[in-house]
Amino acid sequence: MANNTMKEIAEVLLDAQSVLIxxxxxxxxxxxxxxxALCRQLRKLGKDCWILAEDAMPGNLVFIGQGYFTEDHELIKNADVSVxxxxxxxxxxPARKEKFLEGKKTVCIxxxxxxEEFCDYNYVxxxxxxxxxxxxxxxKEMGAEADAEIGQAIFAAIATDTGNFQYSNTTKNCHLIMAELYDWGVDTNKASVEIYENERLEKLQITVKALNTLEILGDNISKAAVAHITLADMDACGAEPAETDGVIDKLRSIRGVEYAAFLKEKEPGVIRVSMRAKRRGNVAEIASKYDGGGHIKAAGCTLYMSMEEALAVIKKELEAAAAAL
Ligand SMILES: [Mn+2]
Structure with a gap:
C-alpha cells in the first residue's frame, strides 16, 4: 500500500484544532x-484531544492512561481529525465507526x-x-521535546509489543528509542513493575485453568500447543476478559512448540482464537482464512461455532502447519 509521509501526517495534525484518537x-x-503519547503531545500543542474507547482498560495499564480516555461521544463533535x-x-x-467517520479527515497509523488503506492518510x-x-x-516530526509521561507511554507500547524485546520483531531501532527514553526521564523499572508485577490473583487462577486444558499436537520436531477457556471458567475464577492475555505466550514458550493457539469463548457460539508462531511459522496466513488478521508471528480470528467445533478446526490447521515445517 502507498503510505503518506510522516511529515504529511504531522502537518494534518498540526493544522487541526480538535483530534479524536x-x-x-x-x-x-x-x-x-x-x-x-499522541494525545499528550497534541494537548501540549493546545489542541482539544481525547482518546475515545469502547471498552475498559486493562488494570495494569491504568497508570499510563489517566485523564486521556473517555467513552463519551459528545466530548468532541465533528473532530478536525480522527486518528x-x-x-x-x-x-x-466497531462501536465507534460512525464517530470515526465523523472526523473531517481520517488518519491510520x-x-x-x-x-488495508482505508483512511484519507495512512502510515502502515x-x-x-x-x-x-x-x-x-x-x-519527532511534530517537534516533540523530552517529556517523561510521553516517554513512559512509548516505553509501554514498545516493551509490551516486543515481549520485552524478545520477539522476532525487535530491532535496533526499538533499542535506540529506549536509549533516548532514558534522557526523557522514563523510570523503566517503575513502569515494568506497574505493567508486569501488578497482577490480580484471579489472573493467575484463570491461567492455571487454561493450562490444565493444554494439548500438544504433532509428532514432528515442530509441535503445536492448544489450550482453551470457557465463559464458565471465567466466571468460576472471577477473571476479567484481558486476564487471559498471557496464556498464549506460555504456550509458545514450550520447548519444541512452533505453533500455539488459545481459544476463548466470548459468548456462546463465539470463539476468539489467538495464535502465535515461534521461528518459522506464519499464523497471519491461517487467521486470514477465517476472516482474521494480524502479524506473521501473532494473529487471531473469531469462529462462530461451539468450542468443540472450533477446537477441531484449529487443531487441524496447526497440526498441518507444524507438520509442513
Ligand atoms: Mn501493536
Missing amino acids: FPHINMDGDAVGSSV CVDCGAFSRF DHHQTT DPMAAATGELIWTLL
Whole structure:
C-alpha cells in the first residue's frame, strides 16, 4: 500500500484544532501507550484531544492512561481529525465507526500485516515492532521535546509489543528509542513493575485453568500447543476478559512448540482464537482464512461455532502447519 509521509501526517495534525484518537478494542500496551503519547503531545500543542474507547482498560495499564480516555461521544463533535492507532479495520473499533467517520479527515497509523488503506492518510509499516515506534517518529516530526509521561507511554507500547524485546520483531531501532527514553526521564523499572508485577490473583487462577486444558499436537520436531477457556471458567475464577492475555505466550514458550493457539469463548457460539508462531511459522496466513488478521508471528480470528467445533478446526490447521515445517 502507498503510505503518506510522516511529515504529511504531522502537518494534518498540526493544522487541526480538535483530534479524536481511536485505539482498538481489547486495548493492549501498544494501543494504550501509542494513544496516550499522541494525545499528550497534541494537548501540549493546545489542541482539544481525547482518546475515545469502547471498552475498559486493562488494570495494569491504568497508570499510563489517566485523564486521556473517555467513552463519551459528545466530548468532541465533528473532530478536525480522527486518528486510529494500532488498528487497521473498522472491525477493530466497531462501536465507534460512525464517530470515526465523523472526523473531517481520517488518519491510520498502524503496524499490522493485514491492514488495508482505508483512511484519507495512512502510515502502515508491518516491519515496525509496535505502533508506538511509528508514533515516536510522528512525535519527532511534530517537534516533540523530552517529556517523561510521553516517554513512559512509548516505553509501554514498545516493551509490551516486543515481549520485552524478545520477539522476532525487535530491532535496533526499538533499542535506540529506549536509549533516548532514558534522557526523557522514563523510570523503566517503575513502569515494568506497574505493567508486569501488578497482577490480580484471579489472573493467575484463570491461567492455571487454561493450562490444565493444554494439548500438544504433532509428532514432528515442530509441535503445536492448544489450550482453551470457557465463559464458565471465567466466571468460576472471577477473571476479567484481558486476564487471559498471557496464556498464549506460555504456550509458545514450550520447548519444541512452533505453533500455539488459545481459544476463548466470548459468548456462546463465539470463539476468539489467538495464535502465535515461534521461528518459522506464519499464523497471519491461517487467521486470514477465517476472516482474521494480524502479524506473521501473532494473529487471531473469531469462529462462530461451539468450542468443540472450533477446537477441531484449529487443531487441524496447526497440526498441518507444524507438520509442513
Ligand atoms: Mn501493536
